[in-house]
Amino acid sequence: MPVPSLLFDLDGTLVDSVYQHVLAWREALEAAGLELSVWRIHRRIGMSGGLFLDALLRETGRRLSAEEVTRVQRTHAAAFARQVAQIRPLPGARDLLAYLTKARVPWAIATSGRRESAQPMLDMLGVGPDVPVVTRDQVEHAKPDPDLFLAAAERLHVAIDTSIVVGDSVWDLLAARRARALGVGLLSGGYGQDELEGAGAYRVYQDPADLLGHLDEVGVRVSL
Template sequence: MRIEPAFLFDLDGTLVDSVYQHVLAWKTALDAESIELSVWRIHRKIGMSGGLFTNQLLRETEVEIDPERIERLRRAHAEAYQRYASGIRPLPGARKLLAWFTEAAIPWAIATGGRMETAAVNLAALDVELTKIPVITRDHVRYAKPDPDLFLAAAERLDAPIEGAVVIGDSI
C-alpha cells in the first residue's frame, strides 16, 4: 500500500518572518513584569510553545513561577505581538508554495505552537483561508512542541496517516 504524503507546516519562521516580532513581544511582556532578560536569551527559545517558553525563562531567572504570572505574560505577549504585526511578512515564496500545493490537490495543513490570538496575524499575512485549510494551534492540543501533538492533530484533520506526513519547520 502506498501512502500519499501530506505536508504539515510550522508557521513562525517557516512560512512567515515573525521571529523577531515574537522576541520583541516577549521582551515587552517580561519588562512589564520587571523581569530583566537579555534579548539574546529570549531569542534562543523562540519556537517553543508559549507555556514551555515562559516556564524555562522564569526557571532560568529564578523568578517565582505561578499560574497568574504565566497568564499575565501570555496576554502581554499577545498584546505586544499585535502591535508589532505590521512588520510581519510571508517568507519569500511561501504564498506561492502553498498555492501550488492547493492547486496540485496535495493535502497540507498548518501546525503552530502559537495560540490563535497570535497565529491569526501570520495567517492573514499568508492569505490562508481558515475555512479551507486546517490550522492547528496550541489551543487545540494538550501539549505543544516538542511533543508531536500538533502534527498528529493536523494529520488527523487532513484524514492522512501520520506515517506519510512530511513536517516542515525551522526548529529541531
Template sequence: MSESNTTAPSFPEPVAPALLFDLDGTLIDSVYQHVIAWRNALAKADIELSVWRIHRRIGMSGGLFVNALMRETGLRLSAEQVAEAVEDHAVEYLRQHSSVVPLPGATELLRTLSARGISWAIATSGQRRTAGRALELLGLPEDTPMVTRDQVRFAKPDPDLFLAAAAQLGVDPRHTVVIGDSVWDMLAARRAGALGVGVLSGGYGRDELERAGAYRVYADPAELLARLDELGVRGAEEGG
C-alpha cells in the first residue's frame, strides 16, 4: 500500500485582537478626582453623599450616574437639576486635573501596542472636554482614536462606546478585548460581544470584576504590559 500524500491543513495567520481601553482608572489615575468632583457638584444641590456611594457609580455617564444615586437614596431631581449637576461635575473635575497622572505603565503599554502594529482605541464615559485632557498626559496626539460620551446615545453599562470604538478601528467587536477598571466596563464589554479584562487601579476588587465577566484581572497597565501574551498579543518577531 502506497503512502498517502496527506498534508496538515493550513490556517490563516492569527489576527491579534484590537484593544479598547477605558480611560479613568484604567489609563489615568483620576477616579478619586472624579469622586470628589461629584461630591462637590452634588453638594451644590444640597445633596450630601458619602464618597463610597459615589465611587461605586464612577464609570457611568453623568446623567445615568445621578439617576442611579437618586434611586438608591430616594432623592428626586428635575431634568434641569441633573443637567446642572453634570455640568458642575465637569467644572469641579477640571479644577483638579493638575493632580491627575498616568497610571504605571500606561504610556509604555500604548507605545508598545503601536510599535507592534496592534490596533487600539480609548472609549470613555467622560465628555470630550474632560477626557481630551488625558491625551497630553499620555503623550498622545489629538487624532488618537477615542470615543467619548458626547458621541454615543448611551454610555456604560450600555455597549455603545465600545461598539463605536470598534467601528472607528474598522474591526468586529467580537475580535476586541476591552480593558477597564469597573464592573460597568465589564458589563458593557459582554453586551458588545468583546472579551473583558479588568485592572485593579480604579478601586474595584478582583472578585467584583470577575463576577461581572472579566476573563483576566491585572493590577494596573504595567502588569498588563508584562503579560500581553496572555491576551494573544504578540510582536511580529514572536512565534505562536
C-alpha cells in the first residue's frame, strides 16, 4: 500500500490564527455598519470569504453591494495583517512537517486565504518553495467546495482518494468528503470533537503535536 499524502489547512490547523481572523472580520464588518457577536463570526471561519459574507448577511438580513463586499474584504485583510506578529505556529506544527519531509511523505497546504495573507504564516512554518501551496486566488471555489484539496493533490501528483485532509473546521471536513478524501480533524481551531466527527472526521486530535504522535492511526507508517 502506498503511503498516504497529507493535505493541510493552514489557519487553526498549523498556525494559531483563528481568533485573529475573527477579530479582523469583526472590525471589517463594523466598519460596514454590521455588528455581530464574535461567536457568530467564529462559526464561519474557514469558509471562502465570499460564502462567509453571504452566510453572515443572511443572518442579519442586510445586503451589501459588490463594491461594499470588496471594501469589507480589504478591511479584513488590512486588520489581519496588523495582527500577524501575534500569531504563532501551533504546538508540534513545525515538527510534524519536518517529520513528514524527512520520511518522504508527500504533503501540501490548501487554504481559503489568499497568498498575500498566507505568506507570513508559511514563512513562520518554514515552508519552502518546493512545497505545494494552494490558496484561494488559485481556484474557482474555496471551502466547503473541494477545489483547494483537489488542486493540492494534483500538485503533488497523487490520487485524492489516497490522501488525508487535515483541518480544524467543519468546512475543511465537508470539503474533504466532497473530494472523496479521508478527513482528520484537529481541535485547535475551536470546533468540538462531535462537530468535526459529524462533518466526516475519521479521527480527531488535539493539535499537530497530537497528530504527530498518532500518525500510525491514519496509515502513515514509515521507518526513518
